[in-house]
Amino acid sequence: MNIDALKQQLKGKLIVSCQTFEGEPIHGEGIVVKMAQCAKWADAAGIRANEPKNVKDIKAAVGLPVIGIWKVVQPGCDVYITPTMDAVDALVEAGSDIVALDATDRISHDGRKAYELIADIKKKYPDLPIMADISTVDEGINAEAWGADFIGTTLSGYTKHSVKTDGPNFELVEKLCERFADKVIAEGKINCPQEAVRCIQLGALCVVVGGAITRPHLTAQRFVSLLKEEEKNG
Amino acid sequence: MNIDALKQQLKGKLIVSCQTFEGEPIHGEGIVVKMAQCAKWADAAGIRANEPKNVKDIKAAVGLPVIGIWKVVQPGCDVYITPTMDAVDALVEAGSDIVALDATDRISHDGRKAYELIADIKKKYPDLPIMADISTVDEGINAEAWGADFIGTTLSGYTKHSVKTDGPNFELVEKLCERFADKVIAEGKINCPQEAVRCIQLGALCVVVGGAITRPHLTAQRFVSLLKEEEKNG
Numbered sequence: 001m002n003i004d005a006l007k008q009q010l011k012g013k014l015i016v017s018c019q020t021f022e023g024e025p026i027h028g029e030g031i032v033v034k035m036a037q038c039a040k041w042a043d044a045a046g047i048r049a050n051e052p053k054n055v056k057d058i059k060a061a062v063g064l065p066v067i068g069i070w071k072v073v074q075p076g077c078d079v080y081i082t083p084t085m086d087a088v089d090a091l092v093e094a095g096s097d098i099v100a101l102d103a104t105d106r107i108s109h110d111g112r113k114a115y116e117l118i119a120d121i122k123k124k125y126p127d128l129p130i131m132a133d134i135s136t137v138d139e140g141i142n143a144e145a146w147g148a149d150f151i152g153t154t155l156s157g158y159t160k161h162s163v164k165t166d167g168p169n170f171e172l173v174e175k176l177c178e179r180f181a182d183k184v185i186a187e188g189k190i191n192c193p194q195e196a197v198r199c200i201q202l203g204a205l206c207v208v209v210g211g212a213i214t215r216p217h218l219t220a221q222r223f224v225s226l227l228k229e230e231e232k233n234g
Numbered sequence: 235m236n237i238d239a240l241k242q243q244l245k246g247k248l249i250v251s252c253q254t255f256e257g258e259p260i261h262g263e264g265i266v267v268k269m270a271q272c273a274k275w276a277d278a279a280g281i282r283a284n285e286p287k288n289v290k291d292i293k294a295a296v297g298l299p300v301i302g303i304w305k306v307v308q309p310g311c312d313v314y315i316t317p318t319m320d321a322v323d324a325l326v327e328a329g330s331d332i333v334a335l336d337a338t339d340r341i342s343h344d345g346r347k348a349y350e351l352i353a354d355i356k357k358k359y360p361d362l363p364i365m366a367d368i369s370t371v372d373e374g375i376n377a378e379a380w381g382a383d384f385i386g387t388t389l390s391g392y393t394k395h396s397v398k399t400d401g402p403n404f405e406l407v408e409k410l411c412e413r414f415a416d417k418v419i420a421e422g423k424i425n426c427p428q429e430a431v432r433c434i435q436l437g438a439l440c441v442v443v444g445g446a447i448t449r450p451h452l453t454a455q456r457f458v459s460l461l462k463e464e465e466k467n468g
Contacts, residue, residue: 042454193460220276
């Protein structure tokens with residue numbers, strides 16, 4: 001799908017991030033596909049998925065556009081979202097409609113800045129839509145200059161140099177939207193429908209929601225935390 | 235466990251309703267147990283579960299107190315939450331710590347009013363804690379008079395004669411709490427932690443949250459609905 005058609009399809013819509021990890025209580029065979037089917041059932045416009053196998057399975061099961069990532073953790077390195085060309089190759093092979101990667105200012109697996117991989121991808125796959133996961137306005141501006149088609153606020157609060165917010169970083173969304181009208185994907189800590197709508201009102205192309213929809217243990221924890229706070233103060 | 239100990243354990247806490255049904259995208263072998271494990275992980279105080287087999291599996295997996303129900307649908311009858319003594323027997327056998335049933339003013343499988351089953355249960359199982367799922371203040375008062383230990387607002391908005399609310403029926407919670415200080419379990423349409431806390435502030439013993447935690451398709455739908463509304467009006 002070309003980028004304009006993709007943008008048209010995603011505009012104002014919900015993308016559901018469907019991920020589980022070893023050790024999580026909801027983890028298990030076929031769970032991410034079930035999550036994606038839930039998203040499809042609810043008329044979401046797309047899926048964000050981790051690992052080539054899951055991208056492939058989800059594409060086959062629901063047929064929605066998929067933002068593929070591959071979390072590859074390497075000791076001593078903070079960059080883990082699609083950090084290498086090997087990871088990109090596998091995500092393309094699996095059928096990702098968009099590949100997202102860490103495009104922060106941090107040092108990646110190969111000793112270069114994470115965002116430098118964008119140029120390599122654009123050279124190898126000129127037509128592949130790229131989503132740059134960033135944590136600050138400057139990183140967003142930089143990633144766009146390096147050729148990213150979409151700028152995602154995914155990593156706000158998850159790098160040492162970015163602002164920690166309890167909810168979505170609306171200021172970051174707003175500032176990026178002032179520059180790149182139709183390239184901003186709001187992602188990160190969007191916990192309720194009202195917050196998603198706020199991101200769209202600020203100009204975001206679309207929103208990615210993960211935990212609040214697909215990670216029941218984290219949602220339950222938010223309920224328990226607030227109830228405990230009430231017990232202490234109430 | 236006796237009722238006072240149970241109340242102590244549940245006071246101010248979260249109970250997670252872990253249910254899936256044939257045809258739902260999240261349905262599948264072992265899913266309700268995974269949901270219960272998510273609740274346990276998050277430090278929830280109890281589980282509400284449907285069907286004896288699930289009660290048993292969940293008790294074995296997480297060891298938390300379980301409110302057992304058995305949804306038995308019969309054509310032409312609106313009452314389906316634990317409508318018969320057979321259902322109660324099976325839930326007791328499965329290890330339910332509390333058995334919940336429809337205690338509304340409606341006609342049940344046997345032609346009697348739904349709440350009349352409370353007296354039969356109390357006779358057969360004098361020590362079994364009973365939760366009466368009701369839809370109005372009058373039904374709550376009545377169910378308590380018939381011997382229910384807990385009054386749940388579960389069915390508010392789901393009977394023809396009760397008020398339809400978008401969120402939790404706070405007024406019902408409040409009015410019941412004025413009468414039965416430590417017997418009210420707030421359940422139904424509690425979609426965010428703030429709503430759960432509000433119920434506790436109104437005097438509820440504890441809260442049951444289901445869909446907002448364990449039904450990703452419904453949560454995704456709430457996001458999609460509000461985004462569509464924004465698209466239409468924005």
